[in-house]
Amino acid sequence: MTTLTPAELFREIEALRAAVRDEAAAILAGWSGARLPARALPAxxxxACYLALRRHDISDLQESLAAFGLSSLGRLEGHVMASLESVCATLGRLVGAPRPGRWRPGKIAVSGAALRQAQRRFFGPDRIGARARIMVTLPSEAAEDRALVRSLIEAGMTCARINCAHDDAQAWRAMAALVREESAPGGCTVLMDIAGPKLRLASVHAAEPVRLRRGDRVVLVRDLSRADSADPVIATLSHPAVVDSLSPGAEVWINDGRIGLAVTAAAPGRAVLIVVHARAKGERLRPGKGVNVPELGxxxxxxxxxxxxxxxxxxEIADSVGYSFVQRPEDVxxxxxxxxxxxxxxxxxxxxLKIETPLAVRNLPRLIVTALARGPVAVMIARGDLAVELGFARMSEIQEEILWIAxxxxxxxxxxxxxxxxxxREGLPSRAEATDAAxxxxxxxxxxxxxxxxxxxxxxLADVLRRMDRHQRKKTARFGALHSWPPEELALPPASPWVGGEGRNGERLQRSASRDAGLAGVSVTGRCGP
Known part of the structure; x- marks a missing residue:
């Protein structure tokens, strides 16, 4: 790729800015049915500006901008027009344009403040010394075990999730009450997650507890009258009519993709499946586990x-509600x-908004705008169902795009x-899980x-989040001092403040170094138990 000159870059960015402005106006006009209040219009x-920008491939422009030490526009999600204006203003002055434009840095700070305010409303204040908060799905014991709830809050839980697919109203009230009694006012929020229309195993029938391995046979029936005494494992679904929609070759996934099956034969009210994906030691088949049939939609x-x-x-009791399987603006x-x-x-x-299906991904901008018109909104990347519905190969890409859109x-x-x-579950993380947490x-x-x-x-998790905050903020790498390679290992004297580091900058550097030195002393063992 040939690097553009500053004058060429100025013309290209000016044209891009104008295109984004016009296209964003058209997108907003298409959202007019949402009747956005004034408070929701800036977001x-x-x-709309971000969606308009991402219609264009600007990768070559980014490389040319970086070659001149300018912003590559790779971190503008929260402040699209302000970032384009800042680059235009800088390039305009660089090439002596008669009216290079004006840029007000405060515009960029506004988006971060709005995001932090929404984060606190949904997920509680920073109590663990990290930017991200920690949500915990409460087990049934949390309805009566005060010590358990206290231990979770002390460990760093800032949002307690109550899954309405389990337990009952009495237990939910008890859980919420204990969370509020054990946390300081406003110190831990309560999210209640409605179950939604998730397809699940309604019943499992076999001579003994079922552990499925590759090659095992399972028969799904609309009702037990369609079962045969020779069938080794029989199961019914929470939505029985789905059985009639299955055809040979269709894929069926159970328990967030832990069990994969293929339909080998189908008849009215009955489908025969063979296990094609499961761990070597097998997977338990239990009623209540989620079922995905990606091809059916x-x-x-x-x-x-x-x-x-x-x-x-x-x-009555929740601080926020989790909307399972939301797919269309009408659902919101x-x-x-x-x-x-x-x-x-x-x-x-x-x-x-729990994003769990391809349709929810496709409709995500409209889902957000429709929800913004009514009140505060957040997004959950529900990777269990989403990975099965999209395919595991696409999961990493889509979760990145959801982060950007949000x-x-x-x-x-x-x-x-x-x-x-x-x-x-077992007391020891895998290496891949530790990286995922980071x-x-x-x-x-x-x-x-x-x-x-x-x-x-x-x-x-709290420890990982604190450590990663030293190195990353959203998509932006943070270049704090590294302490894994001390000066003596590099045959160098201790680092000194950079040129111009007097006064406030020098003090900031000193405080940062002291904080990092304190973090460097924290043990990084593999021991994860209490």
Missing amino acids: AHNL LALAPLTEKDRADLDVVA ALLSGELALRRPGRPPLPMV EAARVPVVWATQVLDSLV MAQRAECVMLNKGPHLAAGVRF
Whole structure:
């Protein structure tokens, strides 16, 4: 690639800025049905600008900008037009343009402040000394075990998640009450996650507990009248009609992709499947586990009757509501209306959009804008269902794009599903899980699921998040001093302040070095237990 001259760059960036401005206006006009209030317009406008910008391939421009030491526009999600204006103004002065434009740095700071405010509202204050917060899915014991709740809060939990797919209203009230009693006022928020129309195993029938391995046979039936006594394992679904939609070759995934099956034969009300994916030691097959059939694209009602009953409790005790399997803007309007009926005269309940299907990914900008029009909104990357529905190969790419879109809309993100799963369940993390936890630091909140070593998992995650804050903030690398290679190893004297580092800059460098030295003394062992 040939590096453009500053004059060429100035013309290209000016043209890009004009195109983004015009295209963003058209996108906003298309969202006019959302009836955005004044408070939501800045975020919606920035999201529209980001979507307009990303219609263009600017990779060659980025390389030319970097060659002249200018912003490569690679970190502008939260402040698109301000970043384009700053580059235009700098290039204009560099080439002596008669009207290079003006740039006000404060515009860039506004987006970060809005994101931090939303993060605190949803996920509580910073109590662990890290930018990201920690959400914990409460186990059933949390309804009566005060010591367990206290240990989670002391370890670093800032948001307690109550999964309405489990337990009952009495237990949920007890969980929320203990969280609030054991945390300082406003110190830990409560998210209640409605179950939604998730397809699940309704029942499993076999002569003994089922552990499936590759090659095993499973029969799905609409009802037990379609079963045969010779069938080794029989299962029914929470939505029986799905069985009739299965055809030979279709893929069926169970328990967030832990069990993969292929349909080998199908008849009315009955489908025969063979296990094609499972660990060598096998996977347990239990009622209640989630089922995904990616090829079907199931069109299920966004709220079930159980959800509507659960919303009575959600409206009473929750600080925010998690919307499972939301897919369309109409779904957002439906839940908002249901909550308004249950909270007359009260502010809208903040909503966490759980992104779990390809349709939700495609509709994400409209989902966010529709929710912004009604009240505070956050996004959860629900990687369990999403990975199965999209395919594992695409998961990494899509979770990055969701992070970018959400930042452009100035809404916080939850990084969820199987974070430190081995540590929480078995007491020791895998190396890949430790790296995943470090990557999760770019989100505003990281979610842990329940397990016997949950408090240890919270402590470990808090430590990882604090360490990663020294090196990364969202997409921006932070070049603090490195302490893994001390001066004596490099045959160098201790570092001195850079030129011009007197006064405030010098003091800041000294404080930073002291803080980093303190962190460097923290043990980095593999011991994760209490």
